[in-house]
Amino acid sequence: MSTIDTSTPERLTGETGDSxxxxxxxxxxxxxxxxxxxxIDAYKEYRGPYLDGKPPLAESDHKWEEKDIANVETEWLSSSxxxxxxxxxxxxxxxxxxxxxxxxxGVNPRLHEVAKEKxxxxxVAGPPAWTEKELSEEHENWLGQREAGGFxxxxxxxxxxxxxxxxxxxxxxMDMSAAVYHPGNGFQLTVDDNGAYGANDTALFTTADGSKYAVSKEVSPEAYKKVKELAETRDKIENKIEDDGYKVMSGRDDIPVVTDGTKVETLAPGVLAVETPRKGKFIVIESVTPEHFANLSGVQAEKQQGAVDKAFEDRDLPPAKETDLMLAETSEKKDGKAKTVGEALLRQPQGGL
Incomplete structure (x- = not known):
């Protein structure tokens, strides 16, 4: 008596619902x-609607090298x-x-094999690290939407x-991309404590190079705390602009001529408040005017050094440059002036003078 084979064939990688x-x-x-x-054409026809809106399918003639593979994932990020x-x-x-x-x-078996092995x-990193955390649905959706938006x-x-x-x-x-999450002028930084721009305990910021970042307290409490501190400092600086008559220095502004009456104060790393007797009051931001910032940072350093020297002088002590080994003069000269130890060391190969 013959028997009928009712066993199910072993599933092949890449099978679909189309027999x-x-x-x-x-x-x-x-x-x-x-x-x-x-x-290949049969697969593309069967899955056409599903493949729409996703990265292209790597067909058999797709050129690639193993060293060029940066990441491999089994999920994709939808526009939602x-x-x-x-x-x-x-x-x-x-x-x-x-x-x-x-x-x-089946369409590109070798690339699939290599990618799966990696x-x-x-x-390779696989999915973003934050997706491995146990997050509330609110934060998970919010972060996914931000990631889909380029953050x-x-x-x-x-x-x-x-x-x-x-x-x-x-x-x-006018910056339409910023308007989505930053309601006014100033540093592109928004901390959301009330759900007005997304989920509570979240923040968004943009760096000077245009890169955009999203912060969630559930993902990193330390990062959220640090960005809140940034926002508090930002608020104080913007209050100086609004209430104390300061304006943000732009690239169109001349670098102020520094006199004894010029005041230079560090408000935050990369941010100076400058008050000049003739030009007025300015906020100088390193990412906005790097040349202005570098020049005025140097002035501030010189003024601080002068204050130290004055304190030494009041106590009948020699100035700091005479007690600082790196500022001591050497016998080597440049442009007719003696080099300091620090300047000479910079010119020497590793191992010393």
Whole structure:
């Protein structure tokens, strides 16, 4: 008596819900795994609507090198900010130049194999670190939406810059990307304590190079605390602008001529308050006017050194440059002037004079 085989064939990587395509995939597997063009076209036709709006499918003629693979993921980020598992064992491969492709095990078996090995071995980062944390639905959705909008999610306090490194929007400057989350002029930094711009206990900021970052207290309490402190300092500086008659120095402004009456005060790393007898009061921000900032930082250092020397003089002590070894003069000269020890050391190879 004959028996009927009712066993289910072992599932192949890349199978879909279409039995006709799956038969083509099994046939390709017996030949080494590579679908012929008819099979590739069949997959693209069957999954056409699903593939729309995603990175392109890496076909058999896609050029790549293993060293160029930067990351591999099994999920993709939708425009709504939701991370969704990819169908059909697809992999999302990101190259070092930022290009992304979807890789199917039958359409490009070699790239799929190499990418899967890298992911399983931990040779690539995989999904963003913040997605591994247990977050509230509110924060998870908020961060996903920000990531879909081009923001990088901050995972440690070390990623928070100094205030002077933030992007500054000058008065009257239109920035539609900033308007989404920054209601006015000033440093592009918003801390949300009441849900007005997203989820509570979140923050957004932009650095001078245009990079955008999202902060969640649930992801990194330390980063959130640090960005709140930045915001408090920012508020004090903006109050100086609004209430004390200061204006932000722009690249169009001349560097002030410094006199004995010039006052230079550090408000935060990368931010100076400068008051001149003739030109008025300015806030000088390193990311806005780096040349002005460097010049006036030097003036401040000189004024501080002068204050130290005056204190030494009042106590019948020699000036600091005569007691600081690095400022002591050497026999080596430049432009007719003796070099200091510090200047001479800078010119020497490692190992000393």
């Amino acid at each position: 006709s395509f799956n038969d083509k995939l099994r046939e390709a597997q017996s030949r080494g795994g590579q679908l012929d063009q008819e099979g 900010g939701h991370r969704l598992m990819l169908w059909d064992d697809l992999l999302l491969v990101t190259m070092k130049n930022g290009d992304q492709v979807l890789v199917h095990a 992911l399983d071995a931990g040779d 990088e999610v901050v995972t440690s306090a070390e990623q928070i810059p100094e205030l002077g490194d933030l992007r500054f929007i000058e008065d009257g400057y």
